[in-house]
Amino acid sequence: MRFLGIGQTNDLAAMYGGLQSRGHDVRVVVEDPACHDVFEGILQRVEDWEGELGWIKAAGEDGIILFESATHGALQDALRSEGFQVIGGSGLGDRLEADRAFGQSALQAAGLQVARCHRFAGYDEALAFLDRYPARYVLKFNGASSERSRNYVGQSSDGADVRAMLSMHAGRPNEDRSMAPDFILMEFVHGIEIGVGGYFNGHDFLSPVCVDFEHKRFFPGDLGELTGEMGTIVSYQGSARLYATVLRPLVSILREGGYCGYINVNLIANESGLWPLEFTCRFGYPGFAICEALHTEPWENIFRRMLRRDVLDFGAKDGFACGVVLTVPPFPYRHGYADLSKGLPIFVDPNMTQAQRESLHFSEVALRQGQLVASGSCGYLGVVTGVGTTVQAANLAALDSVRKVLVPNLRYRTDIGARLSGGELQQLHSWGWLPGKDSAA
Incomplete structure (x- = not known):
């Protein structure tokens, strides 16, 4: 079989290595230049996924494209519409993961109870909300590629520590001002x-x-x-x-x-x-x-x-x-x-x-x-x-x-x-x- 892996950092390298060791042909696209050397000397890295589509299509049912991240859903949908065999996710999947409020609404529509969740596109708006509704919250930034270390599970029952975190982000001179902040405050649930x-x-x-x-x-x-x-x-x-x-x-x-x-x-x-x-x-x-x-x-x-x-x-x-x-x-x-x-x-x-x-x-x-x-x-x-x-x-x-x-x-x-x-x-x-x-x- 032939496998083309597409991702940012080659996170599925161990899986690709296993496929290769069992006799399959594997090529990987690694988008992040800092990770071009991941599994260097073990896997074949290629620069352009489009240039490998013919190689995959020639394998027929034995040609599979694997996507690693929840950031290429539209591309996956397009490739499927062209007859390629794709495993990874979809445009819908990208939104379910990256847009946390949308994901919660989908789960609620499926019959699950959900904690109260509030989405914000500005720190001042969120700070004003905390002034009106002090409570314990979890701060989570939207986006499948957002840094998980920026998220914060509040400890204070009145939200004071979350408020301080938001104030810190608002006052940082190195915050990317080209894009509006995008995050949620979710009611904390014990369990x-x-x-x-x-x-x-x-x-x-x-x-x-x-x-x-x-x-x-x-x-x-x-x-x-x-x-x-x-x-x-x-x-x-x-x-x-x-x-x-x-x-x-x-x-x-x-x-x-x-x-x-x-x-x-x-x-x-x-x-x-x-x-x-x-x-x-x-x-x-x-x-x-x-x-x-x-x-x-x-x-x-x-x-x-x-x-x-x-x-x-x-x-x-x-x-x-x-x-x-x-x-x-x-x-x-x-x-x-x-x-x-x-x-x-x-x-x-x-x-x-x-x-x-x-x-x-x-x-x-x-x-x-x-x-x-x-x-x-x-x-x-x-x-x-x-x-x-x-x-x-x-x-x-x-x-x-x-x-x-x-x-x-x-x-x-x-x-x-x-x-x-x-x-x-x-x-x-x-x-x-x-x-x-x-x-x-």
């Missing part, structure tokens, strides 16, 4: 964060769908910056009620919007029900690699089923997968990377088992003169996965592999899944969102 996601084939979801528990903050104990994701627990077990409540009601809008790819809804669960927070309308990073740890068949089989719509299920293991993200300074920021970490050598303990080697899903790395080194833009080296019958077992398996990856100044969280093992899973069981240990999925 347990959980996600449900699946592969949509343009008509229906493949089975099974997964449940996931993201750990977004940089340090153990959920301290530090919102990074996007520092690790996640994934399972394909027990997702039936979440699927029926959250994903199945979205089938009509996704079908009408021409969506084809992975889609996830992140939620807060509490005694009052489910409260959706946001969409991910693309492959999740590092979610795709953590899901893969539970798959019993390769990506190409899943992609064929999505495009042919002949089979609505795929093989997945029971249990849990844990993913631990590996980083070096200055992640999650870019400034100073060239001086601090770019080019650092990466070694793998030769005593690693074959299964442990397969658990390594590198990202910002390159192969130079036979040596694996840090590359890319910020020090996101990749994710290491582990699988187990319990969350704790999966975490221990992942950490056992992590400790065999040898890089100067390597940073990672050791507590991925600790809250789940410490009582959150049992609480979700008691609310009925996940089946009990003796219940069917």
Whole structure:
């Protein structure tokens, strides 16, 4: 088969590498110049996606275009209309993820309760709103490419800390004044964060769908910056009620919007029900690699089923997968990377088992003169996965592999899944969102 990957930073590099190792032809387009060296010496990078369309079309049903980000939906729609096989998202998907208020309205229309959400295009307007309606809020900037570290989960019950954050942004001389600010203030909801996601084939979801528990903050104990994701627990077990409540009601809008790819809804669960927070309308990073740890068949089989719509299920293991993200300074920021970490050598303990080697899903790395080194833009080296019958077992398996990856100044969280093992899973069981240990999925 032939695969053309299109994205900004080559986030699916590990997936492409796996496809290539299984004998498929892979070419990638990496739009961000700072990431042109991601998987350098491993994958073939091409400059112009349009110049590769003939190569893809010549493969017929064996030619697939994969999109990484939720920023090229209109292009995906256009390519599908021209007969190309495209997996990634759609124009609708871009809007569901990037326009948070629109995403909330779509979820509300699908029958879910939503927290109050207010959109602003100016800081003064938002500050005046907080003066009138003081409360605890979450500040989230719109746009699929917005920096996650700018978002802020308010701690103060009267919104004073969120107000201070907005005042800071308003007064910064280096804020881009060519574009109006675009952000929301969402009412804070107490509870347990959980996600449900699946592969949509343009008509229906493949089975099974997964449940996931993201750990977004940089340090153990959920301290530090919102990074996007520092690790996640994934399972394909027990997702039936979440699927029926959250994903199945979205089938009509996704079908009408021409969506084809992975889609996830992140939620807060509490005694009052489910409260959706946001969409991910693309492959999740590092979610795709953590899901893969539970798959019993390769990506190409899943992609064929999505495009042919002949089979609505795929093989997945029971249990849990844990993913631990590996980083070096200055992640999650870019400034100073060239001086601090770019080019650092990466070694793998030769005593690693074959299964442990397969658990390594590198990202910002390159192969130079036979040596694996840090590359890319910020020090996101990749994710290491582990699988187990319990969350704790999966975490221990992942950490056992992590400790065999040898890089100067390597940073990672050791507590991925600790809250789940410490009582959150049992609480979700008691609310009925996940089946009990003796219940069917």
